[in-house]
Amino acid sequence: MRLTLEQIDIITANVHHYFGHGAKVWLFGSRLKDNRRGGDVDLYVETMPQALMQELRCKITLSDALDIPVDLIVRPPDNADPIARLAKNEGLRL
C-alpha cells in the first residue's frame, strides 16, 4: 500500500469529522499496488446518506491535506453497487 501512516491518519480523521465516527473507510485502486507510481487516492466510505456538499467538502479537504487528487465514493451500508463490492472485497479497510 502506498500511503504513509500520517496520510492514513489524515484520511480517517477527516472522514470521521465530516461523516461521524460510525463511518467506515476503505482504500482501493492503484494506491494498493506497491509496484505502481503516483495515482489518485480512491476511497470508499460507508455511512448513512450524506448531503452532497458535505461529501464534496470532505473530498476537497482530503485532496488539499494530502496534496493528491482524491476520488471519494460515499454509500450507505446496504448499498449493492458493483463499486461497493469491489471496494470492500478488494480494498483495505483503514
Add this chain to the structure above:
Amino acid sequence: MTAQTDLLARKLEHLRRMRTYLTYSHDHVTQMTPINWSQLTPEQHQTLAAFRVRFSDFQEQLGKTMRAVVIEEEQAAEPFTAVLLYMEKLAIIDSKDRWKEMRELRNAINPEYEEDSARLAEFFDELARATPQLFVWQENLEHFCSETYSIGRYRESPPR
C-alpha cells in the same frame, strides 16, 4: 492598451456574453424547482443539461480571466490555488474554498448516469444556489479591471 489588457478586455466581454446564456438557463431552472425528476419533460431535461454545461463553462472562463489578471499583476499564477488566493486578497471572491466547492460540484454528478432522483434534484438545487455567487464574483472582477486598467463594462463610469 497593452496586448495583455486587450486580451483581458476580450475575456471580460466573453464572460458577459456567457452570463446572459447562464442567466437564461438559471431563470428556467429556478422556475422548475423543486425538481421532481420523474415528472420532467424532455425539454426540461434539456434545460437542466444546458444549465449544467453553461455553469461549468462560465466558471471556467471566470477562472481564465482571473488568471489573466494575476499575470497582468505579475503575481504567481501556478498552481491555480495561487490565483484564488490573490483573488481573495483583492476581495474579488469570498473564499477559495467556496470556489473549489463549486468546481467539484459541477463535476460531482453526471445526470445521464445518475439514477438517484433525490440526488439529482439536490445537485441542480446546489448549482442554482451557486450561480448568483458566480455573478457577484464576475462583477467584482469587472470593477477591479475598470478601476485598475480602465477596461470592461464600467470603464466610463466606475460604480465605486
